[in-house]
Amino acid sequence: MSQELRVVQTKRETKAPTALRPRPIERVCPIDLRPLAPVPSATAAEVAQAVARSRVAQDNWRRLAFADRAAAMKRAAKALLARRFEAIDLVRDEMGKLEIEGLFNESLGPIDFLNGWIGVVKAQGQRETISLNPLAFPGKSAHIDLVPRGVIGVIAPWNFPIAGLYRALFPALLTGNGVVVKPSEFTPLSSQWLADVLASELPDGLIQVVQGDGAVGQALLGAGIDACVFTGSPRAGHAVSLRCAELGIPSSLEMGGKDAAIVLADCELDRTLAGVTHWALSNVGQSCGALEIAYVEAHIADEFVARLGQTWPKLRMGPEDYADIGPIANRRQFDIVRAHVADAVAKGATLVCGGQPTGKGLFFQPTVLDHCTDAMDVVREETFGPVLAVVRVEGAADAIRRINRAKYGLGASIWTTDYARAERLAERLDVGVVDVNNHSFTGAIAPLPWSGTRESGFGVANSHHALGTYVRPRALVIDRNTAPEPFWMPFDRTLWQMGQALSEAQLFDVRNAWKLPFLMQKRVATIRKFFGK
Secondary structure (H helix, E strand, O other): OOHHHHHHHHHHHHHHHHHHOOOOEEEEOOOOOOEEEEEOOOOHHHHHHHHHHHHHHHHHHOOOOHHHHHHHHHHHHHHHHHOHHHHHHHHHHHHOOOHHHHHHHHHOOHHHHHHHHHHHHHHHOOOEEEOOOOOOOOOEEEEEEEEEOOEEEEEOOOOOOOHHHHHHHHHHHHOOOEEEEEOOOOOHHHHHHHHHHHHOOOOOOOEEEOOOOHHHHHHHHOOOOOEEEEEOOHHHHHHHHHHHHHHOOOEEEEOOOOEEEEEOOOOOHHHHHHHHHHHHHHHHHOOOOOEEEEEEEHHHHHHHHHHHHHHHHHOOEOOOOOOOEOOOOOHHHHHHHHHHHHHHHHOOOEEEEOOOEEOOOOEEOOEEEEOOOOOOHHHHOOOOOOEEEEEEEOOHHHHHHHHHOOOEEOEEEEEOOOHHHHHHHHOOOOOOEEEEOOOOHHHHOOOOOEEOEEOOOOOEEOOHHHHHHOEEEEEEEEEOOOOOOOOOOOOOHHHHHHHHHHHHHHOOOOOOHHHHHHHHHHHHHHHHHHHOO
8 A cells, every 4th residue: 555545545544533522512610710521512413313212202292282281391390490599500611600609590580481471372372264265165164274394494593591481492492393403612501501400390301402513503593493593693594594494494593692782861870871881791791682882972971981990890790699791701701801992992992991801811801981882892792791882972863873873783772861862862773772861671571582783693582473483374274165166176157257256246237136145056056967876
């Protein structure tokens, strides 16, 4: 064997195991950068097997009465809450989430959220009776049933690896589907825990988890799922959308946000400062609905910025009990935050406070940047970190114009004491969610739609508007007539005359309407004779 051939063969032999078994997911804890145990990645064959197992279980699950499915889900939601300390520990290790945020943001809501979804599905999922014109459709009745699509693929994010999945898993399961979850490679065990606890109260195999990176997500799309729910970046979301279109399956995409607050001069400033602070820094700003920009009316901007500059440095950072700010969840996001701050300062923004990494892990000081402009990444792109860009505007119209031309269109908030004016302004905002004197919490309310425009995606989470991802309408028509329809074959001149008389009647020309009963009887007699013995 030649040396060249030996080299080629050796290369092939060393590559073969990688193709059969992808590299495990390497992880570190963002609090102190200590390594966490690797998590095995799924092969394409294992992804296909997971979808097949879920489909077998789904066939029986969909046949259960809705009340039985809801009862099983209630038991599962109670188990999630009862085992909340497990969840808090997992998200703390995997993404550095503070224990108090792990409690409130990840663990506290499954029962309330499930009850909200039960109400939505119960209101929409009952058989709908359609009223038919008895003259045009004699002897007939019609209904519409909503039937589960089958197996739903869920490609999950890392920022809310447990509670963020409620919005897909709860409606998917309640409506009779099976689910295969592909967690983020940054938080694999947190989402695995959620699926395992749910599975403990549900039919064996109904919920499956496949671990891995984007390649596993691609394998899931091609493994025969019936719909996909995706949360992640616009780049990945567009790829998912195109692949789903090729496969002919529906997709619901949430692809980020760059939410803004419009701070008007007549706002209650103390509440506004507290609200903007919370929604800019909650979850270390790692939320698609985080407040990343404040459009502040110019004549209160000095006081607004000065008070943030006084209070934000007092917020406590670190892993200690009751700290306010934890670490950024992963190195990739940490680097984006640093780059956005550096870009803004280089382009003329005023660094009011923060702006620097701190601590052993991936901690970054809460940062306020004043005098920001549209040329800066911190205004144009999703930062996803503890950074607030302040843009001074002359009034609400200027702020609305800027929000409506932005890349993202998920949410916005208006801070004012003039509620009537706020409603008028909200009508002009081209975003999916508008809050007045609050922000972002609506994502936790099952009956309210959570959606966006432009690069935020065209998917809908929550409310009956989201059900199209999980169910499809099936029409059922029952005809109780025993005679053949008069317009059936064989065709003849009598049918032509009948059609002309029907056309004239619809145009209110009733001169020949008296002929219709006789023409129809003649047609029925003709058909019976043709098909009779």
